[in-house]
Structure formats: C-alpha cells, structure tokens
Amino acid sequence: MKRLTTSLGLALALLVAACTDREPSSTRTVTEVADPADVIDEELMLALAQAKNFHQKAKVYRSDDNLPAATAAVRQILSLRFPANAPEAEDVRNDARALLGKLLYEQGQFDEAMRTVTEGIAQSSRESFFVANLYTVKGEIHHAKAKALAAATPPGAPEQIKAESHAAIDALEKSNLIIEALQKKLIKERR
Amino acid sequence: MGHDDDILTGRIPEPDAEPTASERAHAKTFAELVEKTLAGKTPPAMSADDRALLEVATVIRAATGKIELGSSKARSLVDDVLRHRVGEPAASASVQSITTARSAKRKWVPWAVAGVSTAVAAAAVLVLMLRSPQRVTVVEAPPPPAEWTSRPADALIGRIAPEQSGDADVRLDRIFEDRLDGYRDRLVLRGGRR
Numbered sequence: 001m002k003r004l005t006t007s008l009g010l011a012l013a014l015l016v017a018a019c020t021d022r023e024p025s026s027t028r029t030v031t032e033v034a035d036p037a038d039v040i041d042e043e044l045m046l047a048l049a050q051a052k053n054f055h056q057k058a059k060v061y062r063s064d065d066n067l068p069a070a071t072a073a074v075r076q077i078l079s080l081r082f083p084a085n086a087p088e089a090e091d092v093r094n095d096a097r098a099l100l101g102k103l104l105y106e107q108g109q110f111d112e113a114m115r116t117v118t119e120g121i122a123q124s125s126r127e128s129f130f131v132a133n134l135y136t137v138k139g140e141i142h143h144a145k146a147k148a149l150a151a152a153t154p155p156g157a158p159e160q161i162k163a164e165s166h167a168a169i170d171a172l173e174k175s176n177l178i179i180e181a182l183q184k185k186l187i188k189e190r191r
Numbered sequence: 192m193g194h195d196d197d198i199l200t201g202r203i204p205e206p207d208a209e210p211t212a213s214e215r216a217h218a219k220t221f222a223e224l225v226e227k228t229l230a231g232k233t234p235p236a237m238s239a240d241d242r243a244l245l246e247v248a249t250v251i252r253a254a255t256g257k258i259e260l261g262s263s264k265a266r267s268l269v270d271d272v273l274r275h276r277v278g279e280p281a282a283s284a285s286v287q288s289i290t291t292a293r294s295a296k297r298k299w300v301p302w303a304v305a306g307v308s309t310a311v312a313a314a315a316v317l318v319l320m321l322r323s324p325q326r327v328t329v330v331e332a333p334p335p336p337a338e339w340t341s342r343p344a345d346a347l348i349g350r351i352a353p354e355q356s357g358d359a360d361v362r363l364d365r366i367f368e369d370r371l372d373g374y375r376d377r378l379v380l381r382g383g384r385r
Contacts, residue, residue: 010308039340091348102357128345129348
C-alpha cells in the first residue's frame with residue numbers, strides 16, 4: 001500500500017514537472033555573434049610582422065651589397081606560417097618570390113631565379129597583381145638571360161638569345177593581360 | 192407474575208425499610224431468572240417488568256467487561272477466521288460478513304490507487320511528449336566589415352609597375368598598416384575580446 005501511494009506521488013510530481021513551463025514564451029531568440037574564421041587575427045598580424053622584418057633585413061644586406069645574405073633573408077619569408085587560407089599569405093609569398101627571383105638573376109643564377117618564379121606562378125590559387133608581378137620578373141629574367149648570353153664569350157647561340165627575348169615578351173604580355181583583367185574587375189566591384 | 196405495578200409503578204420503599212415478604216419472593220424469583228439467563232437458559236416467556244430488569248442486568252454485566260466467551264465458542268470463531276483466510280467459507284455468519292466486507296475493501300483499494308497512479312503518469316508522459324518544443328531562433332550577427340577580414344591585397348596595392356617589381360618591402364608595409372588598422376578597430380569595437 002505504501003508503495004502504491006509512493007508511486008501515485010511520483011506520478012503526480014512528474015505531471016507537475018511536465019506542466020511547468022520554464023520559459024514565459026515558447027520562442028526564445030538567441031543572438032549568435034558571428035566570428036568568422038577570416039577575420040584578421042593575431043596569427044596573421046604576427047606573420048605579416050615577421051615578413052616585414054625579413055624584408056628589412058634583406059634591404060640592409062642589399063644596401064651592403066651582400067646579395068647572398070639578402071637572398072637568404074627573403075627566402076625565409078617563404079617558410080613563414082600564415083593562418084590557413086589567408087589570402088595575404090599568397091600575396092606576400094608571391095611578392096617575396098618576385099624579389100627573390102630578382103636577387104638570384106642579379107647574381108647570375110638564372111635557372112634558380114626562373115624556378116623560384118615559375119613555382120610561385122604554379123602554386124597561386126588565383127590571378128592577382130602579385131602573380132602579374134611574377135610574370136613581369138619572369139620576363140626580366142628571360143631578358144637578363146638573353147643579355148647575358150649575348151655578352152658571353154663566346155656569345156650564346158643567336159636562336160637561344162632570340163628565344164629568351166621572345167619568352168621575356170610573352171611573360172610581360174601575360175603580366176599585362178592579368179593586370180588588365182584585374183583592373184576591370186576592381187572597377188566593376190567599386191561600381 | 193402479576194405484580195408489575197408493585198415493582199415499577201408502586202411506591203418506592205425507604206432505604207432502611209425492611210423488605211416485605213412479597214419483595215423477598217420477587218427478588219428470589221428474579222435472581223433465579225438471572226441465573227438461568229447467564230446459563231443460556233432464558234425462559235421463553237416472562238413478564239414485561241422482568242424482561243426490562245433482565246435487560247438492564249445484562250447491560251450492567253456487559254459494561255463491567257468481564258464477559259468471556261466460552262472455550263467452544265471462542266475456538267469456533269478462531270476457526271472461522273482462519274478458514275476464511277485460507278479461502279474456505281466461514282461457518283459463522285457474523286464472521287463471514289465482517290471478513291467479506293474487509294476483503295472487498297482490500298481488493299478494490301490497491302487497484303484504485305494503482306489505476307490512478309498509472310493514469311497520472313500516462314498524463315504526465317503525454318504532456319511531456321505533446322508539449323510544443325521550445326523554438327530557438329538564432330539571429331546571426333551581420334558579417335564583419337571588410338576592413339576586419341583577411342582578404343586579397345589587390346585592391347590595396349593595385350597594379351605593380353615593372354620598375355617597382357622588387358619593392359616588396361614597401362608593398363608589405365602598406366599591407367601590414369592596413370591590416371593592423373582593421374585588427375585594432377575590431378578589438379576596440381568588440382571591447383577587447385579577441
């Protein structure tokens with residue numbers, strides 16, 4: 001009998017609990033503050049600051065005509081860790097590759113310079129003014145190589161010099177095409 | 192026994208008065224009647240006065256609490272109760288009626304309590320199931336301003352002239368300053384939360 005009375009009490013308590021509405025209204029509004037992953041954060045600012053420092057180092061070495069040290073400083077920018085998918089990372093690295101290509105061909109390392117630049121172009125996920133700049137530097141490298149071939153003793157084969165000159169023109173044209181397309185796109189977006 | 196008027200309606204004698212022969216005879220007769228009644232041999236006929244007196248005497252005796260059942264009667268009653276408990280019909284009608292009433296009550300009360308408990312529990316479960324679910328409307332905050340976001344630097348840097356192709360440090364300075372402004376704005380407007 002006691003058990004039955006207890007079960008009746010429990011059932012009544014359950015009913016009361018079920019009927020109790022905790023919220024005065026059935027609809028609750030929650031404002032969820034969006035904090036998208038693409039906002040500028042400390043990690044991005046840190047990577048940008050480090051890249052700035054390496055550029056500053058390279059500038060000092062360059063002013064001292066220490067091109068190998070300047071090259072090494074710029075190369076370190078390529079191994080900096082940026083936030084995943086940060087567009088700035090690609091832009092900063094491409095700009096560093098452009099400078100690196102210039103430093104390398106200024107030291108006569110045409111093949112290494114070309115490899116650095118073409119790698120940057122190949123790894124880019126989108127066309128940008130920085131990619132266009134890589135094509136510009138690529139053209140400079142071809143042009144510099146053609147000039148070096150012509151100035152060599154004995155001079156390089158005329159066909160090779162001509163091919164390098166044509167490659168330079170092609171790269172510069174590609175750079176212009178990218179620039180033109182991007183400018184049109186930016187103008188359209190601003191309207 | 193034709194002296195009804197003498198006993199109940201006659202003159203009340205004085206307390207210290209000597210009993211009369213008639214009173215003595217009547218007392219003796221009444222004593223015998225009481226004795227017979229206690230022995231279970233109540234005469235079938237008696238005067239109305241004697242019956243009234245006998246009832247009073249029985250009540251007085253019962254009130255003293257000293258009435259005991261005979262051993263055979265007591266045994267019979269106990270046997271009836273035990274027989275009822277094991278499911279056999281009781282021989283005594285009075286015992287049977289009492290125990291039947293009790294058992295009937297015992298039968299329906301637990302079922303009633305259990306039924307009410309089940310009904311209440313079922314009602315509670317139904318309420319829980321059917322109660323309209325709490326609707327939560329999530330209002331997403333508007334997207335953050337572009338200045339706060341990580342984004343391509345094309346719009347900031349613009350076309351890179353060939354004579355400036357190696358000025359990566361200058362361009363990086365501009366990018367850094369721009370992103371730092373956005374980062375600071377975000378921190379200030381969000382109350383320092385990162």
